[in-house]
Amino acid sequence: MSIKQISVFVENTPGALYGLTGVLAQHQVDLRALSLAETSEFGIVRMIVDNVYQATTVLKDAGYVHSLTPVVGVAIPDVPGGLNRVLQVLTDAKVNIEYMYAFLGGKSVDHAYMIFRVADEATATAALAARGIQTLEQDAIASL
Amino acid sequence: MERYYQPEIECASREQIRAWQDERLVKQVRHAYDHVPYYKKLMDDKGVKPEDIQSVDDLYKLPFTYKKDLRDTYPYGLFAVPMKDVVRLHASSGTTGKQIVVGYTREDLDIWDDIVARQLVAVGATEEDKVHISYGYGLFTGGLGLHGGATKLGATVIPVSSGNTQRQITILRDFGSTVLCCTPSYAAFIGETLHEMGLTGKDIPLKAGIFGAEAWSEEMRKDIEEKLGIKAYDIYGLTEIMGPGVAYECSAQQGMHVNEDHFIIEIIDPETGEVLPEGQQGEIVFSCITRQAFPLLRYRTRDIGVIHRGTCSCGRTFVKMSKPMGRSDDMLIIRGVNVFPSQIETVLLNHGYSANYQIIVDRVKSTDTLEVQVEMTPEMFTDNMGEIERRQRELVEGMRSLLGLAAKVKLVAPKSIVRSEGKAVRVIDKRKI
Numbered sequence: 001m002s003i004k005q006i007s008v009f010v011e012n013t014p015g016a017l018y019g020l021t022g023v024l025a026q027h028q029v030d031l032r033a034l035s036l037a038e039t040s041e042f043g044i045v046r047m048i049v050d051n052v053y054q055a056t057t058v059l060k061d062a063g064y065v066h067s068l069t070p071v072v073g074v075a076i077p078d079v080p081g082g083l084n085r086v087l088q089v090l091t092d093a094k095v096n097i098e099y100m101y102a103f104l105g106g107k108s109v110d111h112a113y114m115i116f117r118v119a120d121e122a123t124a125t126a127a128l129a130a131r132g133i134q135t136l137e138q139d140a141i142a143s144l
Numbered sequence: 145m146e147r148y149y150q151p152e153i154e155c156a157s158r159e160q161i162r163a164w165q166d167e168r169l170v171k172q173v174r175h176a177y178d179h180v181p182y183y184k185k186l187m188d189d190k191g192v193k194p195e196d197i198q199s200v201d202d203l204y205k206l207p208f209t210y211k212k213d214l215r216d217t218y219p220y221g222l223f224a225v226p227m228k229d230v231v232r233l234h235a236s237s238g239t240t241g242k243q244i245v246v247g248y249t250r251e252d253l254d255i256w257d258d259i260v261a262r263q264l265v266a267v268g269a270t271e272e273d274k275v276h277i278s279y280g281y282g283l284f285t286g287g288l289g290l291h292g293g294a295t296k297l298g299a300t301v302i303p304v305s306s307g308n309t310q311r312q313i314t315i316l317r318d319f320g321s322t323v324l325c326c327t328p329s330y331a332a333f334i335g336e337t338l339h340e341m342g343l344t345g346k347d348i349p350l351k352a353g354i355f356g357a358e359a360w361s362e363e364m365r366k367d368i369e370e371k372l373g374i375k376a377y378d379i380y381g382l383t384e385i386m387g388p389g390v391a392y393e394c395s396a397q398q399g400m401h402v403n404e405d406h407f408i409i410e411i412i413d414p415e416t417g418e419v420l421p422e423g424q425q426g427e428i429v430f431s432c433i434t435r436q437a438f439p440l441l442r443y444r445t446r447d448i449g450v451i452h453r454g455t456c457s458c459g460r461t462f463v464k465m466s467k468p469m470g471r472s473d474d475m476l477i478i479r480g481v482n483v484f485p486s487q488i489e490t491v492l493l494n495h496g497y498s499a500n501y502q503i504i505v506d507r508v509k510s511t512d513t514l515e516v517q518v519e520m521t522p523e524m525f526t527d528n529m530g531e532i533e534r535r536q537r538e539l540v541e542g543m544r545s546l547l548g549l550a551a552k553v554k555l556v557a558p559k560s561i562v563r564s565e566g567k568a569v570r571v572i573d574k575r576k577i
């Protein structure tokens with residue numbers, strides 16, 4: 001199963017990111033995770049939110065260019081070697097990781113969460129499931 | 145079936161057109177010489193007398209007039225009739241310097257209405273049509289120019305004026321506008337907004353558009369036609385000459401017919417002033433041969449274009465001028481290379497970007513720099529950073545091959561490029577020369 005990440009185009013100028021988070025805050029969109037890829041001139045803000053429909057509507061109205069990207073979310077036990085085990089599975093399954101980022105999870109104190117952007121979500125999810133690693137579903141995001 | 149507003153004129157024989165021009169030019173030169181001291185002086189200084197002009201063949205003997213002449217005689221120094229006969233004034237501020245003022249007699253306005261009506265009929269409009277005018281109304285000739293022609297044709301005029309795009313779209317839908325008149329950049333913007341509202345050309349009854357007052361490319365035409373679901377036509381005019389309608393595009397969509405019963409077009413070498421043969425690119429020069437209040441002769445438009453004689457599939461016999469390549473005023477000389485904003489626009493649209501761009505020219509350590517800022521669009525955005533950068537490099541390559549010049553491309557947020565009165569600010573030249 002994959003979850004939906006919202007990717008937003010922002011200029012790399014002072015206040016651009018603040019403008020974006022301001023719009024989201026104003027409409028009570030709860031950010032679960034956020035990561036920024038940037039060049040010296042522009043950036044892509046990648047985020048996982050509680051309510052994708054609401055967030056994209058708000059962004060559209062505010063004039064942001066954005067897209068939805070399927071990503072794989074994994075809850076990783078907060079113990080040494082946790083991430084390593086997941087990467088091992090993906091490597092064995094020959095799943096190419098385009099980028100990844102972490103966030104520390106809401107109510108669960110003993111888990112960290114990783115978001116993986118992979119070439120093939122289905123293969124990644126199946127490989128992880130076969131080794132007993134559960135991936136996050138979209139519905140679960142809101143209750144994290 | 146091609147329809148004409150004045151078929152006896154628009155499809156007249158070349159001999160007839162030439163006869164009108166000869167007769168009217170001779171009269172006009174006399175009118176200007178006798179009633180405008182400034183003209184008399186210009187001609188006297190060049191040693192030309194009105195009687196030296198016997199036909200169009202003698203046109204080259206007349207001195208050129210420039211925008212500077214209009215500024216120097218501001219406001220009424222080139223008017224050839226008493227103010228009691230002037231029923232309308234229009235003005236153009238231009239991007240540089242003092243504004244210029246032009247005047248119209250009732251007869252001048254009547255001619256203007258006729259030539260705009262010719263354009264409307266050429267794009268298929270009839271008295272059944274609802275003509276939606278989103279050009280600015282006021283001293284700018286766009287709004288009232290199209291308004292007069294559409295009224296004369298007997299169409300239903302919707303004088304919306306420019307701005308408030310949401311409202312424009314509401315009117316397009318609710319009033320059922322069938323012909324849209326505005327600047328091409330504003331048409332593209334309306335199309336874009338329509339698209340954003342989740343609508344397409346199918347949701348509005350619009351069938352044709354008449355777009356002028358800016359240089360625009362064939363690619364932009366396609367973009368507008370697609371987004372609005374219409375046929376897009378070009379119209380040419382300058383406030384100094386009359387306003388929109390000096391030349392008009394027909395169903396062939398390949399160049400604009402010059403209203404030769406009222407204007408004579410010449411293409412000249414902008415450096416030497418020499419008249420160039422047909423088919424050669426140069427500066428467009430116009431002479432008004434019927435205008436009473438403001439008889440401008442051999443006016444240097446600064447527009448770069450080319451003319452083509454020969455028959456047109458539409459049946460009109462007036463000579464055709466190409467879409468101007470750009471203003472010689474707009475022409476930028478960057479590191480010794482001539483660059484027109486319209487060329488940059490072509491590359492952008494060819495690469496899938498929007499026509500919302502701005503060109504910033506600067507000079508850093510005595511070297512000119514060219515930066516093109518272009519708005520990101522949903523179509524060109526992807527989550528893949530590498531892909532965005534690859535498209536950006538392709539664009540830079542495209543510019544290099546077309547312009548022969550390295551440009552920097554900067555992707556900016558949507559709607560961040562300033563538009564004024566629907567007209568995008570295309571060039572910012574920061575060089576201090």
Ligand SMILES: [Zn+2]
Nearest residue numbers: 394396456458
């Ligand atoms: Zn034609």
